[in-house]
Amino acid sequence: MLAFVLTLVLLLGIVIVLAYAERKVAAFMQDRLGPTEAGPYGSLQSVLDVLKLLQKEDIVPAAADKKLFKLAPILIFAAVFAGFAVIPFAPALVPAGIGIGVFYLLAIISLDVVGLLMAGWGSNNKYAMLGAMRSVAQIVSYEIPAGLAILSAVMVCQSLDFQEISYQQGALINQFPGLEYDMNWLFGIRELGINTTTIGGILTWNIFRAPMLLVSFVLYFIASLAESNRAPFDIPEAESELVAGFHVEYSGFRFAVLFLAEYSMMVLVSLVAVVLFLGSWNTPLPNIGPVSLAYWTSGTVGELSGILWGAFWLLSKTFVLLFLQLQIRWTYPRLRVDQLMHLCWKVLTPVALGVVLLAGIWRLLMV
Amino acid sequence: MQCHKLRFAKLAAGKFEMEKAIKHKSGFRESVQSLLSGLRLTWRHFRNARSRRTPEYVSDKNYFSQPDGLVTLKYPYEALPVPDNGRYRLHNEIDDCIVCDLCAKVCPVNCITIESVKATEEIGATSDGTKKRLFAPVFDIDMAKCCYCGLCTTVCPTDCLTMTPVYDFAEVNIKNMIYHFTDLTPEEAEEKKQLLARQQEEMAAAKAAALAARKQA
Numbered sequence: 001m002l003a004f005v006l007t008l009v010l011l012l013g014i015v016i017v018l019a020y021a022e023r024k025v026a027a028f029m030q031d032r033l034g035p036t037e038a039g040p041y042g043s044l045q046s047v048l049d050v051l052k053l054l055q056k057e058d059i060v061p062a063a064a065d066k067k068l069f070k071l072a073p074i075l076i077f078a079a080v081f082a083g084f085a086v087i088p089f090a091p092a093l094v095p096a097g098i099g100i101g102v103f104y105l106l107a108i109i110s111l112d113v114v115g116l117l118m119a120g121w122g123s124n125n126k127y128a129m130l131g132a133m134r135s136v137a138q139i140v141s142y143e144i145p146a147g148l149a150i151l152s153a154v155m156v157c158q159s160l161d162f163q164e165i166s167y168q169q170g171a172l173i174n175q176f177p178g179l180e181y182d183m184n185w186l187f188g189i190r191e192l193g194i195n196t197t198t199i200g201g202i203l204t205w206n207i208f209r210a211p212m213l214l215v216s217f218v219l220y221f222i223a224s225l226a227e228s229n230r231a232p233f234d235i236p237e238a239e240s241e242l243v244a245g246f247h248v249e250y251s252g253f254r255f256a257v258l259f260l261a262e263y264s265m266m267v268l269v270s271l272v273a274v275v276l277f278l279g280s281w282n283t284p285l286p287n288i289g290p291v292s293l294a295y296w297t298s299g300t301v302g303e304l305s306g307i308l309w310g311a312f313w314l315l316s317k318t319f320v321l322l323f324l325q326l327q328i329r330w331t332y333p334r335l336r337v338d339q340l341m342h343l344c345w346k347v348l349t350p351v352a353l354g355v356v357l358l359a360g361i362w363r364l365l366m367v
Numbered sequence: 368m369q370c371h372k373l374r375f376a377k378l379a380a381g382k383f384e385m386e387k388a389i390k391h392k393s394g395f396r397e398s399v400q401s402l403l404s405g406l407r408l409t410w411r412h413f414r415n416a417r418s419r420r421t422p423e424y425v426s427d428k429n430y431f432s433q434p435d436g437l438v439t440l441k442y443p444y445e446a447l448p449v450p451d452n453g454r455y456r457l458h459n460e461i462d463d464c465i466v467c468d469l470c471a472k473v474c475p476v477n478c479i480t481i482e483s484v485k486a487t488e489e490i491g492a493t494s495d496g497t498k499k500r501l502f503a504p505v506f507d508i509d510m511a512k513c514c515y516c517g518l519c520t521t522v523c524p525t526d527c528l529t530m531t532p533v534y535d536f537a538e539v540n541i542k543n544m545i546y547h548f549t550d551l552t553p554e555e556a557e558e559k560k561q562l563l564a565r566q567q568e569e570m571a572a573a574k575a576a577a578l579a580a581r582k583q584a
């Protein structure tokens with residue numbers, strides 16, 4: 001219960017910061033000022049937006065399928081929020097440390113699609129319907145390259161436990177029960193003879209342990225943009241053609257929940273990318289001889305210092321990825337439906353299959 | 368003919384060039400390059416967001432060229448200065464107005480309403496020395512109708528009707544767009560009217576008396 005509340009509060013905080021950052025980043029990239037009125041530099045803008053949304057009337061269209069319409073936002077948010085349960089925020093700090101976390105995450109996020117379809121169908125609105133259909137087509141398609149990219153990381157790590165994957169990518173590897181005698185080699189190749197177990201830092205991140213995971217990371221990042229309906233893959237809510245897509249009929253609190261779910265999805269996919277590919281909560285600084293930067297910036301596992309350092313690194317890496325998502329949104333135009341499917345089925349999926357194959361071979365080199 | 372051929376050849380070459388360019392741009396490397404150049408562009412703008420445009424006068428050489436940085440201003444707090452010869456809200460310095468009615472006559476949209484009352488005695492002079500002989504119980508300009516042509520300011524003989532640099536004067540109630548410039552209260556105006564009427568009566572009486580005296584003689 002405590003974990004639930006803490007995660008929710010943390011998530012709300014991040015989403016509010018993100019909504020503000022989105023506006024400011026967009027404004028700066030377009031040579032505008034962005035919000036300036038509410039609070040210093042407009043920093044209270046998104047808080048006020050939320051308060052405003054909560055005061056608004058909750059309109060349910062007369063012709064809507066009321067049950068579906070009312071339930072959909074809750075289901076969508078619940079599906080995304082449930083994904084946070086398995087994300088390790090620091091060494092020895094994970095809301096629900098289950099052994100098949102990766103599998104659970106992929107499964108529970110897919111529930112999101114059901115919610116989207118409910119919202120689109122229940123609204124009894126052609127734009128909402130079109131948006132929901134596009135959204136489902138897109139998410140179902142992009143789950144394949146995303147899943148394959150995750151699979152390659154899982155194959156390299158030989159684990160479905162996010163926390164174990166996290167430990168493997170740093171100097172603290174031997175502190176995880178079951179990994180006491182594991183070792184990290186540079187690029188994962190034992191033959192090179194460079195032992196990075198105690199060096200840690202960026203050299204033991206998954207993208208360094210198995211360099212083709214860099215390709216996986218790019219694939220996953222692109223696919224995750226599509227999964228969270230972000231530009232340039234935002235055709236489900238293309239403002240210029242579908243008004244707002246599946247949530248066009250929503251207002252007030254329900255809209256706020258949908259909005260929250262959307263931003264939570266962005267945060268979640270970035271977190272997963274960081275955990276699987278970019279060293280999770282591990283510090284990027286390696287130990288260099290007597291200068292044990294990695295140990296200094298990791299704290300002690302299970303103590304407050306470890307939690308603070310872990311959360312700090314995890315969140316800063318996540319924010320870098322989130323910034324990239326924002327920048328991509330304000331840089332690239334929206335893809336057409338056929339281009340979207342072309343990219344997914346003819347580019348990302350074959351490449352992802354290739355990477356999975358390579359990851360298997362690499363794993364053989366690692367042992 | 369020669370020229371025609373040349374043009375055709377040029378066109379064909381251009382088309383060929385274009386086709387090559389399009390084909391050239393469709394490879395994997397080129398796609399990635401163009402994606403990256405897009406990111407670089409937005410990143411550059413993001414980095415340059417530290418500097419921003421300053422409210423400068425139109426004669427400044429930076430007025431039209433926009434160097435790096437944010438282009439928008441926080442409007443109500445900052446604004447670009449308007450040019451001196453800009454035509455915005457009118458102002459009438461009623462002390463200098465001789466109520467000649469020229470402005471009302473020239474106005475193409477008839478948005479100036481003037482009522483005049485002759486003065487019964489000397490009422491002073493304007494700042495440029497013209498004698499004032501008329502009161503203006505009503506001097507209204509309807510800024511909602513005004514097209515800001517500036518004709519009234521040109522004809523005004525005492526230069527009391529001028530354009531100010533104020534352009535942001537929207538009102539919630541359209542009646543407030545009618546600006547009253549008279550300096551007389553309704554009571555004063557009434558008093559002046561009565562004074563004039565009495566004077567005219569007296570004059571008429573005097574005239575009648577004079578006429579009667581002439582007849583008698």
Ligand code: SF4
Pocket residue numbers: 457470473474475476477478479508512513514515516517518519520
């Ligand atoms: S500016 Fe033109 S339209 Fe406006 S009051 Fe003067 S003459 Fe009339």
Ligand code: SF4
Pocket residue numbers: 459463464465466467468469470471481519522523524525526527528
């Ligand atoms: S033209 Fe000038 S002096 Fe004459 S009535 Fe108009 S404002 Fe007054």
